[in-house]
Amino acid sequence: xxxxxxxxxxxxxxxxxxxxxxxxxxxxxxxxxxxxxxxxxxxxxxxxxxxxxxxxxxxxxxxxxxxxxxxxxxxxxxxxxxxxxxxxxxxxxxxxxxxxxxxxxxxxxxxxxxx
Amino acid sequence: xxxxxxxxxxxxxxxxxxxxxxxxxxxxxxxxxxxxxxxxxxxxxxxxxxxxxxxxxxxxxxxxxxxxxxxxxxxxxxxxxxxxxxxxxxxxxxxxxxxxxxxxxxxxxxxxxxxx
Numbered sequence: 625x626x627x628x629x630x631x632x633x634x635x636x637x638x639x640x641x642x643x644x645x646x647x648x649x650x651x652x653x654x655x656x657x658x659x660x661x662x663x664x665x666x667x668x669x670x671x672x673x674x675x676x677x678x679x680x681x682x683x684x685x686x687x688x689x690x691x692x693x694x695x696x697x698x699x700x701x702x703x704x705x706x707x708x709x710x711x712x713x714x715x716x717x718x719x720x721x722x723x724x725x726x727x728x729x730x731x732x733x734x735x736x737x738x739x
Numbered sequence: 740x741x742x743x744x745x746x747x748x749x750x751x752x753x754x755x756x757x758x759x760x761x762x763x764x765x766x767x768x769x770x771x772x773x774x775x776x777x778x779x780x781x782x783x784x785x786x787x788x789x790x791x792x793x794x795x796x797x798x799x800x801x802x803x804x805x806x807x808x809x810x811x812x813x814x815x816x817x818x819x820x821x822x823x824x825x826x827x828x829x830x831x832x833x834x835x836x837x838x839x840x841x842x843x844x845x846x847x848x849x850x851x852x853x854x855x
Contacts, residue, residue: 660846667743667832668783668846714782726773727834727844729782 626651626717630730637705638738645700645733647689647715656718657698658727659689663711671713674698685709710737742766743835745847752823753855760818760850762833768813769835773844774806777830789816789833823854 627650637643649655656675660668672683679691689700698715715730742765752758762772770791775783787808788796795808805827807819816835820827830851836844 665848667848668834670843670845673843726785726788727783728785731782 626655626719626728628715628717628728628730630713630715630733632733633731634734634736636736636738639707640704643700643702643705643709643735645713645715645735647698647700647730648696649698649715649717650696651717651719655698657689657691658716658718659683659687659698659700660714660716660729661711662714662732668714671700705735705737707737707739710735743833743845743847745831745833745850747850748848749851749853751853751855754824755822757819757821758823758852760820760831760833760852762816762818762835762847764814764835764845767835767837769816769837770813771836772810772816773834773836774808774816774818775832775834777832777849779830783832786818791816820852823852825854828852828854 629648631646658673659671661671662668671687672681672689674681674691682688687702689698691698713733716727719726744763744765746761750758772789774786776786777783785798786801789808789810791810791813797803805821810816830849832849834844834846
C-alpha cells in the first residue's frame with residue numbers, strides 16, 4: 625500500500641522568503657504525485673502534479689516541485705512567498721482504481737506567512 | 740475549469756438522526772467519485788469509492804451500513820450518515836476525477852457535520 629509522509633507539521637516563513645515543503649512517499653510502482661492546497665472554507669486546489677517526464681514540474685501560483693526517485697521525494701518549492709500563500713498543504717500519491725485514481729494524502733503542512 | 744459542488748456546506752443535527760450530503764460534478768461526468776473524511780488538524784482519509792450504477796467500495800474500518808453511498812447518475816453521488824453520533828462529527832469531502840484526459844481529481848468544498 626502507498627503512503628505519504630510530510631515531516632513538517634507547521635512551517636513559518638517571512639513574506640518574500642523562499643519556501644520548501646517536504647514530501648516523501650512509498651509506492652511500489654511509478655508514483656503519480658500531487659500537491660494540493662487547502663484554505664479555510666475552500667475545497668482542495670491542485671497546485672501541480674507529476675505523472676511522468678520532466679522531474680521538475682511547474683504549477684500554479686509560482687509553485688514548483690521536483691520528483692526525485694532515488695530519494696522517494698516530491699518537495700514543493702516557491703522562491704518568494706506571498707501572504708496569500710498561508711494555508712494547509714497536502715502531498716498525495718495516486719494509485720490506480722479502475723478508471724480513476726485513489727489518493728493517499730500526507731498529514732499536511734500548515735504554512736504561516738509573517739509580514 | 741471543472742467544478743465539484745457539495746450540499747449542504749454545513750449541517751448540525753441531533754444524535755440518532757440521518758444526514759444526506761450531495762456531491763455533484765457540474766461540468767463533467769464522473770463514473771467514479773471518492774468520499775473523504777477530515778478530522779480537525781488532520782489529513783483526508785479515504786472512506787469509500789462511489790461507482791455509478793454499482794455498489795460503493797468501502798475502505799477498511801468504514802461501516803457501509805452507517806455511511807450509505809448512492810451514485811445514481813454520472814453527476815451525482817450522495818453520502819448518508821445514518822443514526823449519526825457525535826463521533827461522526829467531521830468534515831466530509833468528495834472528489835470527482837475526470838475519466839478522460841489527465842485524470843486529475845477535483846474536490847468539492849466540503850461539508851461540515853456537527854452532531855449534537
